[in-house]
Amino acid sequence: MNAPLEITGLYVLYAVGLLLTFGTVLTWIERKQAAIMADRIGANRAYVRIPFTQIKLVWLGLFHGLADGLKMMLKEDFRAVPYDRVAYALAPWVTFVPVMLVFCVIPFGGTLTPGRLSASLASVYGAQSFRMQIAPLDAGLLVVFAFSGLTIIGTMLAGWSSANKFALLGALRAGSQLISYELVMGLTVIGLILIYGTVDLDQIVRLQSGSVLGVLPAWGICYQPFAALLFLTAAIAENKRIPFDLPEAESELIAGYYTEYSAMKMGLFMFAEFIEIAIIAALFTTLFLGGYNLPWLTDAGFVLPGGGRIELSHGVVVALQLVTFLVKVVLLCSFQILVRWTLPRFRWDQLLRFAWKFLLPLALINLCATVVVVALLQQGRT
Amino acid sequence: MSRVPDRRRRYWNQPHMGWWERAYVFEVARGLKITGGVFIANMWKWMTGRKGALTAYYPEETRPDYARNNRGKHVLTQRADGRPQCVACNMCATVCPAQVIEIDAAYDPDDPAHPKYPVRFEIDYSRCVFCGLCVEACPEDAIRMVPETPGLPSFDRNRMWLAREELLTWKPQRDVAKPYPPAAGGAQ
Numbered sequence: 001m002n003a004p005l006e007i008t009g010l011y012v013l014y015a016v017g018l019l020l021t022f023g024t025v026l027t028w029i030e031r032k033q034a035a036i037m038a039d040r041i042g043a044n045r046a047y048v049r050i051p052f053t054q055i056k057l058v059w060l061g062l063f064h065g066l067a068d069g070l071k072m073m074l075k076e077d078f079r080a081v082p083y084d085r086v087a088y089a090l091a092p093w094v095t096f097v098p099v100m101l102v103f104c105v106i107p108f109g110g111t112l113t114p115g116r117l118s119a120s121l122a123s124v125y126g127a128q129s130f131r132m133q134i135a136p137l138d139a140g141l142l143v144v145f146a147f148s149g150l151t152i153i154g155t156m157l158a159g160w161s162s163a164n165k166f167a168l169l170g171a172l173r174a175g176s177q178l179i180s181y182e183l184v185m186g187l188t189v190i191g192l193i194l195i196y197g198t199v200d201l202d203q204i205v206r207l208q209s210g211s212v213l214g215v216l217p218a219w220g221i222c223y224q225p226f227a228a229l230l231f232l233t234a235a236i237a238e239n240k241r242i243p244f245d246l247p248e249a250e251s252e253l254i255a256g257y258y259t260e261y262s263a264m265k266m267g268l269f270m271f272a273e274f275i276e277i278a279i280i281a282a283l284f285t286t287l288f289l290g291g292y293n294l295p296w297l298t299d300a301g302f303v304l305p306g307g308g309r310i311e312l313s314h315g316v317v318v319a320l321q322l323v324t325f326l327v328k329v330v331l332l333c334s335f336q337i338l339v340r341w342t343l344p345r346f347r348w349d350q351l352l353r354f355a356w357k358f359l360l361p362l363a364l365i366n367l368c369a370t371v372v373v374v375a376l377l378q379q380g381r382t
Numbered sequence: 383m384s385r386v387p388d389r390r391r392r393y394w395n396q397p398h399m400g401w402w403e404r405a406y407v408f409e410v411a412r413g414l415k416i417t418g419g420v421f422i423a424n425m426w427k428w429m430t431g432r433k434g435a436l437t438a439y440y441p442e443e444t445r446p447d448y449a450r451n452n453r454g455k456h457v458l459t460q461r462a463d464g465r466p467q468c469v470a471c472n473m474c475a476t477v478c479p480a481q482v483i484e485i486d487a488a489y490d491p492d493d494p495a496h497p498k499y500p501v502r503f504e505i506d507y508s509r510c511v512f513c514g515l516c517v518e519a520c521p522e523d524a525i526r527m528v529p530e531t532p533g534l535p536s537f538d539r540n541r542m543w544l545a546r547e548e549l550l551t552w553k554p555q556r557d558v559a560k561p562y563p564p565a566a567g568g569a570q
Contacts, residue, residue, distance in 0.1 A: 036424045
């Protein structure tokens with residue numbers, strides 16, 4: 001059922017606020033985590049002084065993101081002489097918008113029943129309940145792939161319209177890289193679709209509640225650990241981050257496809273990249289880590305395997321689910337940053353060989369094995 | 383005529399990659415274990431209130447391990463009664479390659495042995511190169527350099543001057559290389 005406008009508006013506000021916050025805070029997390037991994041301190045000098053006092057808020061360097069944003073805004077918006085002005089101006093937005101749109105089908109919480117939160121809400125909404133998802137689409141997973149495939153258009157536009165050889169090379173690399181890894185990503189997900197029998201992300205998450213063999217949570221990673229690994233690899237490659245950052249390899253291509261961009265246009269590319277970290281984490285959480293599910297948490301509270309029950313009110317359950325989803329996403333973001341600061345960059349031929357000769361066969365083998373097992377199980381059932 | 387194709391040179395220390403390394407995933411996992419381990423160890427230090435890095439927060443914190451003969455900042459030595467030993471001969475200012483020393487001399491009728499003394503003795507640390515030539519040039523052993531750095535980071539060049547009063551606040555007892563004041567019997 002479609003939620004009324006105000007509920008959807010609330011979800012949209014939450015999602016946009018969440019993604020923009022992630023985009024800003026991830027710059028800080030990335031700096032700090034890299035510093036701590038390398039025995040350093042990390043950015044800690046930017047401060048906000050409370051007016052008329054000498055109290056300077058440093059907050060562990062959290063304001064560096066703010067300072068960065070301000071710098072991006074105030075820098076000269078240098079205009080290169082591009083081939084195509086419209087495409088040049090459009091490219092950052094074409095990269096940025098689909099990244100944000102992907103989140104609209106990701107369920108960030110379970111079911112919200114406003115009537116159970118307070119009496120005044122009950123008089124308005126009655127017993128209606130709404131899925132915590134901006135767009136409850138049947139074709140959720142397909143939408144995700146459609147939108148994340150769109151970002152490459154922005155990249156290609158940027159590279160082509162810049163009238164710069166480095167940018168063009170970066171765009172070409174981005175194009176072939178994304179085609180290769182999109183394929184791997186799709187193949188790994190097909191295994192999951194076979195198991196769950198749906199592409200509706202909300203349905204997929206619901207099927208991941210409960211447990212397997214009594215102990216393990218019924219998360220996708222327990223059914224398809226191999227696919228999870230391949231998916232994460234392909235997703236990092238999609239995001240063009242180290243070790244797959246060939247399209248923007250600064251030692252070879254200056255800044256790759258956004259060489260000719262400056263100020264906030266460049267900022268949009270960077271912002272899109274950081275938001276995509278969060279999107280990948282959210283997608284991985286949804287598909288493989290059970291989304292907002294905690295082990296043994298149901299809509300009524302915890303139902304422990306020993307027979308114990310902890311009753312929780314509806315508000316607490318909803319808050320718990322939101323927080324669970326966020327914690328999983330943050331941990332995965334942190335893992336991606338760990339990968340980024342651990343591995344060296346591939347060579348270009350290694351990158352393509354890795355996709356076509358290593359990941360793709362593995363994904364196919366995984367898919368075949370899944371198909372056989374699912375078919376056998378279905379035969380046993382009938 | 384068949385041309386011999388270029389062959390890649392083999393080196394004696396050619397890295398050998400077995401199937402374990404070629405599989406890539408295991409070595410990636412090993413690398414992640416190393417970096418993740420360092421991260422967790424350092425993070426634990428930060429969270430328990432210790433410093434998880436070797437860095438010194440420079441302006442707020444100075445390193446205690448400067449070399450004994452580090453040329454950090456200048457000090458002016460004093461006579462027994464606390465007046466500067468400097469006779470304002472301007473030799474240090476003349477030899478200074480960065481021209482950072484400024485001296486204003488004055489006449490002191492009460493001390494016939496050293497009638498000339500500096501009323502102003504200022505060093506501009508925004509330009510000082512810490513070469514130590516002023517110390518070499520001084521005929522009176524009136525200027526020396528101590529290991530500690532001046533500690534003057536500032537957003538304003540004009541605040542990087544040290545004047546006579548700051549240069550005179552020095553605890554000579556700590557300088558074991560040159561006892562001060564000179565032993566009795568030495569030229570005063």
